[in-house]
Amino acid sequence: MNKPVISEEKLLWMYETMVKIRVHEERAAELFAENKVPGFVHLYVGEEAVATGVVANLKKEDFISSTHRGHGHYIAKGGDIKASMAELFGKTTGCCKGKGGSMHIVDLSIGELGANGIVGGGIPHAVGAAMGIKLNGLDDVAVAFFGDGASNQQNFHEGINLAAIWKLPVVFVCENNGYQISLPYSKQQIINSVAERGKSYGIPAVSVDGQDVMAVYEVAKEAIERARNGEGPSLIEAKTYRFRGHFEGDPAIYRTKKELEWWKENKDPIIIFKKLLLEKNILSEDDSALIQKKKEEEIEEAVKFAESSPWPKKEDILKDVFSTSTKGVLVWEW
Amino acid sequence: MGMVRKISYAQAINEALDYKLSKDKKVIMIGEDIGTFGGTFGVTAGLLDKYGPERIYDAPIAESGQIGVAIGAAATGLLRPVFELMFIDFFGVCMDQIYNQAAKMRYMFGGKAKISMVIRAAGGAGMGAAAQHSQLLHSMFSHLPGLKVVVPSTPSDAKGLLISSIEDDDPVVFIEHKGLYAVKGPVPEEPQRIPLGVADVKREGKDITIVATAAMVYKSLEVATKLYKEGISIEVIDPRSIVPLDENTIVNSIKKTGRLVVVDEDYPRASFATDIAAIAASKCFKELKSPVKLVTPPATPIPFSPALEKEWIPSVEKIEKAVREIL
Numbered sequence: 202m203n204k205p206v207i208s209e210e211k212l213l214w215m216y217e218t219m220v221k222i223r224v225h226e227e228r229a230a231e232l233f234a235e236n237k238v239p240g241f242v243h244l245y246v247g248e249e250a251v252a253t254g255v256v257a258n259l260k261k262e263d264f265i266s267s268t269h270r271g272h273g274h275y276i277a278k279g280g281d282i283k284a285s286m287a288e289l290f291g292k293t294t295g296c297c298k299g300k301g302g303s304m305h306i307v308d309l310s311i312g313e314l315g316a317n318g319i320v321g322g323g324i325p326h327a328v329g330a331a332m333g334i335k336l337n338g339l340d341d342v343a344v345a346f347f348g349d350g351a352s353n354q355q356n357f358h359e360g361i362n363l364a365a366i367w368k369l370p371v372v373f374v375c376e377n378n379g380y381q382i383s384l385p386y387s388k389q390q391i392i393n394s395v396a397e398r399g400k401s402y403g404i405p406a407v408s409v410d411g412q413d414v415m416a417v418y419e420v421a422k423e424a425i426e427r428a429r430n431g432e433g434p435s436l437i438e439a440k441t442y443r444f445r446g447h448f449e450g451d452p453a454i455y456r457t458k459k460e461l462e463w464w465k466e467n468k469d470p471i472i473i474f475k476k477l478l479l480e481k482n483i484l485s486e487d488d489s490a491l492i493q494k495k496k497e498e499e500i501e502e503a504v505k506f507a508e509s510s511p512w513p514k515k516e517d518i519l520k521d522v523f524s525t526s527t528k529g530v531l532v533w534e535w
Numbered sequence: 536m537g538m539v540r541k542i543s544y545a546q547a548i549n550e551a552l553d554y555k556l557s558k559d560k561k562v563i564m565i566g567e568d569i570g571t572f573g574g575t576f577g578v579t580a581g582l583l584d585k586y587g588p589e590r591i592y593d594a595p596i597a598e599s600g601q602i603g604v605a606i607g608a609a610a611t612g613l614l615r616p617v618f619e620l621m622f623i624d625f626f627g628v629c630m631d632q633i634y635n636q637a638a639k640m641r642y643m644f645g646g647k648a649k650i651s652m653v654i655r656a657a658g659g660a661g662m663g664a665a666a667q668h669s670q671l672l673h674s675m676f677s678h679l680p681g682l683k684v685v686v687p688s689t690p691s692d693a694k695g696l697l698i699s700s701i702e703d704d705d706p707v708v709f710i711e712h713k714g715l716y717a718v719k720g721p722v723p724e725e726p727q728r729i730p731l732g733v734a735d736v737k738r739e740g741k742d743i744t745i746v747a748t749a750a751m752v753y754k755s756l757e758v759a760t761k762l763y764k765e766g767i768s769i770e771v772i773d774p775r776s777i778v779p780l781d782e783n784t785i786v787n788s789i790k791k792t793g794r795l796v797v798v799d800e801d802y803p804r805a806s807f808a809t810d811i812a813a814i815a816a817s818k819c820f821k822e823l824k825s826p827v828k829l830v831t832p833p834a835t836p837i838p839f840s841p842a843l844e845k846e847w848i849p850s851v852e853k854i855e856k857a858v859r860e861i862l
Contacts, residue, residue, distance in 0.1 A: 214778070297645035301645065317636075319636070326604075329611070329616075330607045333613025358600075361602065520646065522680055524641060527683075528732035528784045529732025531683075
């Protein structure tokens with residue numbers, strides 16, 4: 202297969218997106234440590250190439266379903282970081298009006314069907330979006346992002362099988378970061394790759410280096426085109442690694458410092474991609490520094506927006522439970 | 536005016552589905568054996584032939600996946616799925632999608648999502664189907680914020696409430712009592728809508744209020760008819776939807792009669808029956824002339840043997856006894 206030709210503009214978008222996710226996540230870690238961001242926060246540092254390489258093949262109308270580690274998907278798909286940062290803070294200007302938090306950031310207007318606090322919970326939602334696409338005769342696709350832990354869950358097996366038998370335009374992207382919280386992949390499955398499971402559902406499946414955004418882009422392009430052309434679903438396993446704990450505050454006693462350092466030194470997706478862009482003269486060190494600065498400013502602006510935004514009001518608790526109002530008592534109050 | 540034709544509860548539900556499928560291309564159905572087989576209880580007969588496999592999805596046994604697909608399709612706004620969970624008892628294999636996903640999405644997303652979908656399921660005891668195929672479970676679903684819960688008793692209510700449920704923009708758990716599928720009653724041919732949250736006073740009375748759901752409505756009416764001959768006037772209220780609940784109609788009736796019996800086929804603890812009793816205690820305390828009586832099954836799984844099952848299900852005799860005890 203010939204390597205796809207990617208425009209410089211797209212390559213730079215990919216680089217900027219990865220940097221944006223990295224800066225966002227490192228800032229979120231600080232804000233969590235400062236007790237400004239409450240609750241549970243799962244960061245995407247180290248996995249940036251997966252969301253970026255996949256979403257680089259999508260258009261605004263395409264759908265994605267996401268996970269508890271969902272900031273990267275949201276940012277790559279084009280989510281407004283002011284709205285998501287305010288949501289992380291629990292402010293009323295957040296994308297969920299402060300009712301969802303980090304695990305539920307969403308932007309349906311760009312096809313982002315929501316982060317999800319339940320492992321594997323969002324997989325069939327992408328299949329449903331694909332059903333809607335097919336029945337409405339649209340040429341959009343849906344992508345389900347999930348982790349290695351989710352690939353042991355019923356919704357993985359059921360969701361993929363339903364998409365396969367109904368030949369729906371959906372791509373399943375497993376971000377295998379090597380650990381289901383603490384349980385290593387080798388103790389979750391006796392196979393070598395989640396992609397091996399594609400065969401049992403009769404769909405194309407491939408495993409790819411998730412730290413190499415170009416490699417992710419290429420396999421995603423093929424799978425997404427297949428879906429768009431009505432040829433049904435595919436499964437991609439992107440082997441990746443999270444540079445931070447499962448959640449912020451995770452002591453990560455289940456892996457060695459040496460292992461973490463090896464990944465950071467040898468498999469940082471941003472360093473790998475930057476090297477490639479420098480070699481190809483698409484990016485200079487100055488450009489890279491400028492992008493870094495620009496992204497830091499963007500994130501700071503979002504943080505300022507979040508910090509200065511008002512808290513939701515007590516009466517908001519009772520709102521947004523239902524869409525259609527009815528007679529009778531629908532929401533019991535205090 | 537001519538007589539309104541009589542059709543069965545199952546046919547009435549079929550008519551509601553047929554009507555919505557014909558009028559709204561976004562309406563699709565997903566479920567097990569709902570196509571060629573026409574549904575385990577025959578409720579979806581003929582719909583596959585009429586609407587084809589791209590509207591009527593005969594699905595493999597993967598309830599969580601199926602509901603998840605319905606939720607995703609609804610969240611995009613592209614479809615309005617009606618999912619058939621063959622037996623309500625099977626919620627156990629797919630509850631996460633019902634209560635953590637469908638029920639909460641709108642709220643968690645700050646009002647951004649509309650999950651316009653219906654989960655239809657057969658419930659109810661009396662067929663010797665034992666503990667995993669006989670439960671009604673509306674109490675459990677009404678416990679969980681974000682779900683609307685409908686439990687129709689008559690063919691006409693089933694048709695009108697199902698049309699309203701499909702047109703509703705929230706997830707609705709629509710529980711069909713399988714002991715009622717063959718029951719016939721007058722059902723208008725035109726697609727009348729019965730709003731959720733409006734109780735139906737199935738029989739007016741002044742001495743005692745019975746609040747009953749699903750199959751228990753018929754047994755309560757039987758008792759009301761019998762005791763009327765003795766001069767005891769019983770009002771029988773069918774709330775029809777548990778969420779939303781027409782609290783006013785129930786409270787006003789209790790205030791009028793001063794006496795309440797709740798007759799329900801669901802389990803007794805933390806239940807619909809105790810919920811109604813709590814409403815009576817907190818809102819009608821002054822008007823109550825006697826203790827509230829609950830006629831429910833015991834807190835046990837449902838036994839198989841006909842000899843046991845008929846004792847487990849609230850009977851006409853038990854309802855009558857409860858009424859006499861508080862008069």
